[in-house]
Amino acid sequence: MSTTTRDKVANFFADFPLRKISKNHVLVQAGDQLPGVIFLISGQVQQYDITDNGEKVVVNIFKPPAFFPMSWAINKTPNQYFYEAASDIQCRIAPPDKTVAFIQNNPDVLFDLLSRVYSGTDGLLRRMAHLMGSSARSRILYELQVQAKRLGQPQADGSILLKATESDIAKQTGLARETISRELAKLRHLVTVNHGGITIKDINLLQDEI
Template identity: 25%
Template sequence: MRKHPRSKTPSHTPLSARPLTEFCAQCRARLSCIVPAALRRLPEREQDEFHRHITVHRYRAGVSIVRQGDIRTTLPLVCRGMVVSSLLTEGGEEITLHTGGTGTFIGVMDWLLERPTFSCSAQALVETTLAYVRPAALLKAVTMEPGLLATLLKQFGSQMHSIEHQFAAGQSRDAGGRILRCLLDLARNLGVTDQRGVSLPAEVTRTRLAQLTGLARETVSRSVRKLARAGLILHDGRRIVIPCVKRAEQALRRDRHH
């Protein structure tokens, strides 16, 4: 597995958990996430206790968050940004599994199956903020307020659906379609709308796209140029922009039916 170089500056920054309610209020997943739901619906005393069992950290882009085999003591939750999960095979090959944006739990299957360690690694694709939730506190909250169970199950279900969608997309033989689908997924999670369209972070490079799609970098470069000629994306050498998301989605649907 690739080693991330050690830096003299901290790779992640602990953030105070005290303003967590304010932090959650600005989150795009606040209506479907178990953490703000628990902070809203639990009695005040239990809210404070639940709050104390959550710590928040911010990670720089490219930094390893957890490594395969690390002891699992918490359930990390993506609050902002995006993570890339990967698996190291017995042959020493690192395989990208999927990406996860806001509302994604890291190692959720390990928790459900009571594995003591993380079965895959996770790295910050862009600057990413995580809330580390103690599983015991989460279970206690669900026990005290059974209505929270539906929120938790929906959150898990949405995450599994996203993984299935990414897996199915990875089986396509159409390189351009795989890349366009990946770009649309990234745009939904990380895109910023400006006068040109929806801009993706500078960290979404051709090398990164090759990693996320499982394609060779040369194939990605050819496909990016082809998508640009078709007017589906813009690439100024630094950032990729999708001028019209609706048009890109329509092109993707047409390709699927051909």
């Protein structure tokens, strides 16, 4: 998103009250009526589903300056997901009709939204391919690559830090946490795991392993 477009989006949502929400708070539950379009100013929000056996499966992670869920706002699609603050967040919530009108009247915002939708769709298709036909190792490597590009924090030594745990990766890949732990132990030449998160030593080497 360009600076001009980002400022335009921020100015639109600035008309609505600022909300501060604590980590782990569920903003919306599956099946509930959404309060409006959520504009994320700081922090991260997880979008997830709960499987029949009670497992949490994360399908998306939003970061600033995302605004969501637009499928519901545009198409009136019933909400089937949970939205939970993955960290302390700040956000603003706008009515869906006003948000859609704003997008329709601003082609640059519409183009940016469309660009992000296509990028996200490509990522989901690749993830599906890995989930359906790849080994646990390949699924983990692919998820680490995706999260590094979207949410990773570059370090001074060239490594990338993910503020994630083995449980987080399990929820994003649909694998058991024990499987994640076992496979990451085999990838010590590529990643290290500690209380601070998961560090990818060299993203290029990791990509070569996929």
